[in-house]
Amino acid sequence: MKLEKILDKLGSLEKNSFIKIIDHIISKNPKNAKEIEKILSSSDKGLKSVDNLNVSNIFSLTSNEFTEYLLCEFQEANSQLDILIDIIIRDGNCIMKQDWFSRLYETEIKNLKVKIKNLNNELENEKSELSESRKRDYRIYKSCLSTAYNNDIANNREAKISSDELSIILTLAKQLGLSQEDVKLINYSILPVKKADIQDVINNLKNLGVIFFSKKENTIYVADEMVSLLRKVRKKEVGEKFYRRTLKLLREPIINQIAKDHNIDRKLTISQKIEEIIKEGISFTDLLSIQIYKQGTTLTVKKKTLNELCEKGLNISNLKGSTLEDKINSLIEHFENVEKDEKVGISIDGFDKMLTELNQSLPKLNKELKEQFELQEEYVLNADFLLNYNIKPRDILDLITKQDLSKFIKDNGIKQRGDDVLNILEHYKDVENLYLENYENVGYRNLNLLKENGISVKESELGLKFEELTKVIFKSLGFNVDDKFKNQLNTQKDIMDILLNLGNNEIIIVECKTIKEKGYNKFSAVSRQLKSYQNLALKNNLRIVKILLVAPEFSDDFVYDCEMDTEMNLSLLTASTLSKIFEAFKLSKYQEFPHVLFRDIVINEERIIKALCK
Template sequence: MKLNQVLSALNQIEKSKFITCLDKLCSNAAAYDATIDKTLNKVNRQIKDASGSEISLLFAAVAEHYKVAIEERLTLCDASMALLVNILSRDGNGVARISWLEQLYSREWEVLDSLSRQIQQEINSCIADNYCREHRLKIFNDCLKIAYSNDLKTNRQANISDDERSILNVLAQHLKISHDEVVAIEHLSDPIKAGKETVENCLQDLREMGVIFINRKRSEVLIPDEVVAILNQIQHKELADKHLLRILRVLSDAELANILKSYGKRIRGVSRSERISTIMHSGISVRDMLGRDLYDENESQNKRKERLKQLITDLDIDAERIGQTVDERINVILESLNSATEREFNAMSATGYKEMFDALEENFHGKDPDGRQESLSQRLKREFELEDTEEINVERLRALSITPHDLLYLINNDEMRDLRDTMNLPKKGNPRFHLLDVFASANDKLIENFAALARRDLMGLKESGIDVSEADLGLKFEEATKTILEQMDLNVDEELRKSINTAKDKADIILSISDDDIIIGEAKTCKNGDFAKYSSTSRQIKAYVKRCENQGKSVAQVLIIAPSFSQDFIESAEMDTEVNISLLTADGLKQIYDAYRSKRKPNFSARLLTKGGLLKADLIAKSI
C-alpha cells in the first residue's frame, strides 16, 4: 500500500509515531534543504494537521534523511531485528497480522538454524586449502569471528561495525557466498533470538522508529511501499523478489545452472522450478547474477552485452537507450523493473485486472513443489507468504502492490503454455503478453462504445465485437465508468466502497479526493428515453451518504452518470437540499475522458465534478 493509503486507514494515535519521526527529520533538515523547507511551508509547518497526501509529499522530500536515520537505528539493533526487517520488506508482507508475522519469523528462524548447522558441518569437514566451497565457507567464518570478537579486546560488547560489515560483504561477494549463507554463518557467532516475545519487541521498536504502523483493532502491521523501498536499499537489495522472478523465468536451464554452480549449489537431479526457488531464497545479488554468474566462464564481454540486450527484449522493457556496457544494460533492467508497479497498474484497469484474475482462477491448474494440485489463490498464498485464511481478491492484491504482471510470472513457463492453449491465445510470441493484451483491449472496447453501453444497445455492442449478455450490461457500464475515472488519475477507492456496502445498500463508485472528502458515484443505464427515476435514486444515494458519514467521511458531492436525464430529474436534483448532486451524461464523460487523454499534461481535478446540477462537459473538456 502507498503511504497515503496507509495513513487514511489509521487513526491519529496509530499514526503518531511516524508523524513525530517525520516532524523531527523535517525540522532538522529544513534549515539547509530548500525543498524540504518549501514543502513544510505548504502545510504551515504543522505536520500533525497535514492531510495524507501532504504527508506523502513531505516524506518524498525527506526520504534520504529518513534512510540515514533508520539505517543508524537499525545498526544498533541485534540480528533478530535484521531477520524481521527482511521478512517485513518482502513482497506480500506489507499488510499482515501480527500472529502471522510471528509464524513467518518462527519458520524463517528454523530454516536459518538448520542451514547454520549444515554449514558448521561443512566447515568442520574442510581439510583442503583449494578454495572449494567448504574452504571458502571456513575463510569467511574465520574472518567474521575476528570481526565479531574485535570489541572484546578493548573491553566492549562484541559487535560487527559498519566498516567491518562492508569489508565482509565484499569478501562474501568474491568468495561467492550467498546472502542466506552469510546470515547463517553470522548466526553461529551471534545466535538470533527466537520466540513471540522477540517479534513483539522488534515490532514495537520499529513502530517507535517510524518504520511500521500497527492497527491495534485488527492486530495488523502495515508498512508502506515507500518505506519498503528504503529498507531494500538499506539491505543492499536492488530488486524485489517478484521482479527477480521475472528475470529467472526467461533464463535458460543452462544459465540457471551456471548461477547455482557459482555458489556451490547442487544442480544434478534438480528441476527447473527447484533451481529458480533456490536462487530466489539464496539472496544472491542480482547485479552479480546478471554481470557474472549466468554466463560460461570464457564468455566474452560482447556476448554478455548481447545476452542482456535479448533479456531486455524478453522482459518487454521499453527503454530509449539500452546502454553500451554490461553495467549500463544491467542498470536499464533494474531501473525499469523497480519503476514497473505503477506503470503496470495504469496499463490495465481494476475491472480488467478482476476479469483476468477470474479467468486465471477458472483455467489455471498448477502443482505445488510436492506435486499436489494447486489453484491460483493457493499459488499466491504460497509464493507471497499470505495467510491461509486470507481471502484473495483483486482489491487485496492491489493493496499489496501485486500487479497483473506479477500474477502471471508466478505461473511457470510450461503452465503458461497450457493456459495459452486452454484460452485459445496465439501460439507465437510470449503468452504472458498475449494474455495481458486480451484483458487490456477488452476494456478499451467498452470505453470506445461507452454511450452504447449506457443506452443498453445490445445490437450495437455486438456489431462492435463486444459479446455481453443483457443481464450484465449494467455491471459492464459501472466497470467501464470506473475504468474511465481511474485513467483520469482519480482515486477510485474500492476499499472504502467495500467497507460501507451492505447486502441492501451497494454504492457503485467512491472517489477519494482527500483524506476525508469523497464523491459518491452512481452509474445508471437506460434503454429508452431519458433517465427519470429520481425518487428511487435519491433514496439510494442518501443511504450511501449516511453510511459514509458514519465512517467519518465528508461527502463533497454525489455524481450520477446516465445516458441522459429527464427535465424533472434535473430539476429535482437541483432542488434537493439534503445532498449536493452533479449530473453527467455518458457522452459528456467520454468527451471529458477523450480531452484528458489527448493532452500531454492535462489540467484536471475531481473538483470539476462538484459544481452541481447538469455538468457542462464541453466546458470541462476545454478547461483540461
Template structure:
C-alpha cells in the same frame, strides 16, 4: 500499499511514531534546506496537523536523512531486527496480521538455524591445505564475522558489528561468492537470533518509523516507500518477484550456471527447484545478469547479446539498449523496479478481475499458489483488492506460472502463438475491457443481444457487476482516484458502496452504478436509503462526502426531481451515454484535463457541457 494510503487507514496514535521521526528529521534538515523550511511553514510548522499527502511529500524530501537515521539505528540493534526487516520487506508481507508475522518469523528462524548447522558442518570438515573450495570460503567468513562481532569486548564494549566492519564483510562475502542466506546463517552462528520476542521487535521498528501497527485490526503495515528503502539498506537491487521474471526467461543451462557459481547442487534438481533456490539465496540481480547465468568462457560481447535478448523477452520498452554490459543491466533493473504503477494502469480493475477468474478456472490451485509465493495467510481471501494493496500486479501473477503453464492458458483462450505468451494474455484482457467500454450504454441497459452482436459474452447475472467494474475503468481513465482500499474499509456486509473516489485525504465522492433493463431508472426511495447509509458510515469515520454520484442508463423525471430536492445529501446524476461522451472527449484531446468538481454540480449533469470543458 502507498504511504498516503497507510496514513488514511491508521489513527493519529498509530502514526505518531512515524510523524515524530519525521518531525525530528525535518527540524534538522530545514536548517539548511530553504525549500523544506517553506513547506513546513505552509503547514504552520506543525507536521502533526499535516494531511497524508503533505506528510508523504515531507517524507520524500527528507528521505535520504531518514534512510541514514534508520541505518544507524539498525546497526545498533540486534540481529533479530535484521531478520524481521528481511521478512517484512519481502513481496506480499507489507500488510499482514501480527499473528501471521509471528508464524512467518518462526518458520524463517527454523530454516536459518538448519542452514547454520549445515554450514557449521562444512566449516568443521575443512579443506586440504592446497585447495580453496566452498568449505574454506565459509571458514574464512565465519572467522572474520566472529572477530568483527567479539573484538569490541576486548575494549570493554558491547559486542556488535560496526558499520565499517559490515562494509568489509560485505566485500569479503562478495569476493568469496557467498550468498545472502549463507552470510545470515553464519552470523546466526556468532550472534544467535532469539526465537521469540517478535512483538517487541515490531514495536522497535515502529519506534524507528518503519512500520505502522493497527491495534484495532491487529495488523502491521509497511508502506511501499519504506519497503524500497529497506531493500536498499539490505543491498537488494531488485525485489524477488522481478528476479523471478528474469529467471523465467533463462534456460536450464543458465540456471545451472548460477547455482554452480555459488557451490549449489545441480544434479537431480528440477527447474522449479533451481529457480526457488536462486531466489531464496538472495543473489543480487546485477550479479546474476553480469556473471552467474553466463558460462565462464563467454565473452563480454556474448553477455551483452544475451542481455539484449532478455530485454526483448521481458518486452522492456526502451529507446537505447546501452553500449556496455553495465548499462544494459542498469536498464533492466530500473525498468523492472519502477514497473508497478505502469502494470496496474495497463489493465483496468475489471480486466484484472477477469484475468484472475480465468486463471482460477484453468488452475483451481491458483489461490494456493499465490499464498505460497507471497507468503500470505492460509485464511486470506484472495481478490484483486487484496492483491493491489500488496502491490501484486497482473504481470506478477502470470510470472508465478511456469512457461509451459502460461502457454496452456494462451492456447485455451485461443490466442496467437507468436510473441511472449504472458503479454499476449494481458493484451487480450485489456482488449476485452475496451469492448465493454465501447458498448457501455448497452451494458447499462442490460441489452444482452446488443452485447452479443458486438462480440461481448457476458452472463445476464453478471451484467450489474460488469457495469460497476467498467464504470470504475472509465473513471480511472479520467484519472480519478478510485480508492478501493477506502471502499473496502467503509463497506459492511449490509452497506456496500460501488465506487469511492478520493478527492483529498478527507474528501470523497461516493458513487453508485445502476443498470436498468426497461425504461428509465426510477427507484429513488430505495437508492436514497442506500446512499445515505454509505454517507453516514463515511462521515462516522472522519470523511467528508463532497457528493454522491449515481450513474444509470437514464433517469425518470420523478427521480431527477427527488434528487434535486433532497436536502440531506448532495446528489449528482449522470447518464451512461453521457459518461461515455465525456470519456470520448477526454481521449480525443492532446492534453486533457478533467476536474472531479465537474461531477459535484448536483442534479442531472449535462455531459455535453462537461465534455466541452475538458
C-alpha cells in the same frame, strides 16, 4: 498499499513514531528542505496537521535521509534487522495480522538455525559439494567476523561489532562474492540468534518507522514506498517478482550453474531453484554482469546477451546506456518505475475476469498463490485484494508453469502463437477502461509506462487521446459534452478542445494540454489561446461559467500567473485530480457533477471528494 492510503486508515497515535522520525529529519535541514518548506508553509501546526498526501510527498523528499538513518540502525549487528526486513519486504507481506507475522518470524528463526547447522556441516565435510574455493571464501569471512566480534571479550569489553568493523566486513563479503543469505548464515553462526517476543519486535519496527501497527485491526502495514526504501537498505536492487521474471528467461544450465555456485540443492525442480536463488539475495547487478555468462565471455557479448534478454524476453526495446553497468542500471530503473506505477497492465475488470477464469481452469492456483506470497486469507483471487499487496496480473502469470499456462490458454480460447503471457494480457485488456486507468500517463506522454501497461500508441496520437479521454470523463460526470455546438462556434483560427453545454446559454470551456517535461509553465501562450475562446463565446452571447485547463501538472510560476489573471474565470485541474474526482463521483449519490465545486484556482481534490461523499 501506498503510504497515503495506509495513513488514511490509521489514527494519530498509530502514525506518531513515523511522523516523529520525519520531523527529526526535517529539523536537520535535509537536501530537499526548500520543497518540504513549501508543503509545510500551508500548515501552522507543522507536519502533524499536514494532510496524508503531503506527508507521503514529504517522505519521498526525505527518502535519502531516511535510508541513512536506517543504515545507522543496522550498525547494531545483533539487532535481527536483516531477518525482520527480509520478511516484511517479501511480495505479499505488506499487510499482515500480528499472529501471521509471529508465525513467519518463528519459521524464519527455525529455518535459519537449520541452515546454519547445514552450512557448518558442509564446511567440515570433505565430501561436500561445495568447491574448495567457495569453502575458503566462507572460512575467510567467518574468521574475520569472529575476530571482530570476540576481540572485545579479550579486552574485557562487551562483545559487539563496531561500525568501522562492520563496514570492513561488508566490503569483504562483497569482494568474496557472498550472497545476502551467505552473509546472514555466517553472521548468525557467530552472533547468538534468539527468538524475541513478537510484541517487542513489532514495537521496535514501529519505533523505527518502518511499519505501522493498527491495534484496532491487529494488523501490520508496510507502505509500498517503504518496501522500496528497505530493499535499498538490504542492497536488493529489484523486487522478487522482477527478479523471478528475469530468471525465468534464462536457460536451465545457467540456472543450475548459479544454484551450484550458491550451494542450492541440485535435486530441486527448475522453479524451486529459481525461488531459492531469489531467497539467496544475490545482487541483481552481479547476476547480469557476471553470473549468467560463461567464464571468459567478452564485454561485447555480455552487452549483446543483455540486450536480447530485454528485447525478446522482457519486451523492453532500446535499453539505455553504452556500458554494461549503464544498461543494468537502466533495467533496474525501468523495474522501479513499473512498481511505482499504480496501473496494472490490463483494466481492473479485466484482471478480475482473468482471475475468475484462472480459478476455473487451474483450481490449485489459489493455494499456490497463498503459499508463494505468504497470504493469510483463504481466497485471494480478487483484483482489489491483490493490488493492495502490489501484486499485478503479470506477477500472477509469471508464477504459473508453461504447461498450466498452455491449458489455460486452450480452455479460454486465447491466441496460441507468440508469447503466452503477452497473449493472455492482451485477451483480458478492456481498452477504454485501460486508457482511463492510464489517463495521467497519457497526459505525461510516458510511452514506456504505457507500453508496459499494455497500451500501444504513437507519440503523435497522445495529445488527441488525452482530449478524448477527458471528454469520456466529463460525459461520465453527467455533463453534456456538446461537440455539435462547439463545431458551430469554432473558427479556423479558434478551435476549442471541449465545450460543456449547461443549457440557458451557459457553458464551460475545457482546454487539454499534455506535457513531456515536468511542470506546465507556458501561461502566456495558453492564456492568449483561452482569451480568444472567451471572446468567441461572448460574441455569441454565451455566459462562460468556468474555463478549465486540464494538464498532468502545473509549475509554481504557472499557478502564480493564473492567480494574477483578472480577465478569465480560469481554474487549473491536474489529470490526477480529475481521475480521483471521477472515481469518487462513481460512488456518490449524484447523477450529475455539481460544477459549482470547480471554484479554486488549483482545483482541490480533497475538498471535492469530501463534498461528493456527504
